[in-house]
Amino acid sequence: MGLSFSSYFKRRSYAVRPLSLEDCEALAAIHEEGFSRPWTSEEFEALLRQDTVFGYAAVEEGVPDGPLCGFVLARHVAGEGEILTIVVPRKLRRRRLGHTLMEAVLRHLHAERVESLFLEVDETNGPALVLYRRLGFQQVGFRPAYYANPGAAPTNALVMRWDRTG
Ligand SMILES: CC(C)(COP(=O)(O)OP(=O)(O)OC[C@H]1O[C@@H](n2cnc3c(N)ncnc32)[C@H](O)[C@@H]1OP(=O)(O)O)[C@@H](O)C(=O)NCCC(=O)NCCS
Incomplete structure (x- = not known):
């Protein structure tokens, strides 16, 4: 039986949960969709x-x-946070999943009283730059020719930082 018109167009709701070791195979499969050198x-x-x-x-x-x-992986060391990677499967992008995942990291760090969160991003990665800037990240560094691109010129990395305000 086919879906009704209303259920076909019903917007799905999403939740976040902590990652566990059982997720590793799924993480690798999703990561492959986002990066030329998947983990x-x-x-x-x-x-x-x-x-x-x-x-x-x-x-x-x-x-x-x-x-x-989608998932996000981060690190908390010496009072600072760092985003290691974040990926949303291609067919699920533009549904605020990236935003929701980043907010989960910010909530986690807030509970740990961490004041700053850092990340590196390819300066040609438009969607990621929009996401990070909307969340309040600002550029604090530049790494020339940081990302190797198979068959193409290397691209620069921006180092970005988010600071707790108030
Ligand atoms: C970057 C990435 C995680 C964003 O995930 P997403 O779920 O599509 O992002 P969201 O839907 O939460 O969008 C967050 C904001 O970024 C903006 N945005 C996202 N994709 C965009 C695009 N392709 N073009 C323009 N703006 C975009 C949205 O407008 C949104 O802002 P708004 O909701 O205030 O309007 C996703 O594109 C991805 O997995 N990319 C491949 C892996 C990658 O590049 N990771 C980052 C490495 S540093």
Whole structure:
């Protein structure tokens, strides 16, 4: 039986939950959609085993064990946070999932009384730059020819920082 018109167009709701070691294969599969040098399941496992590393997955509301709808991985060291990676599957982009995942990291760091969050982003990555600027990140550094691009010229990285205000 087909979907009714109203349920077909019903907007899905999403929730976030902490990442666990069981997610590593799914993380590697999603990461491959976002980056030319994807991280392996083993690399994710090694990161998640570190005490300083944490992350969140987006899932459909009420389906915490369902397919991941994106994830963010971050690190908290010496009073500062750092985004290690964030990816949303291509077909689910532009639904505020990236924003929701970044907010989960900011809430986490707020609870830990962390004042600043850093990240590096390719200066040609328009969607990510819009996302970070809307959240209040500002450029604080520049790394020339930081990203190698197979078959193309290397691109520059911007270092961005978000600071708690108030
Ligand atoms: C960057 C990324 C995580 C954004 O995820 P997303 O779920 O599509 O982002 P959101 O829907 O939450 O959008 C957040 C903001 O960015 C803006 N934005 C997102 N994609 C955009 C695009 N393609 N063009 C213009 N603006 C865009 C949105 O307008 C939104 O702002 P608003 O809601 O206030 O209008 C996603 O594009 C991705 O996975 N890219 C590949 C991996 C990557 O580049 N990661 C970042 C590496 S530093």
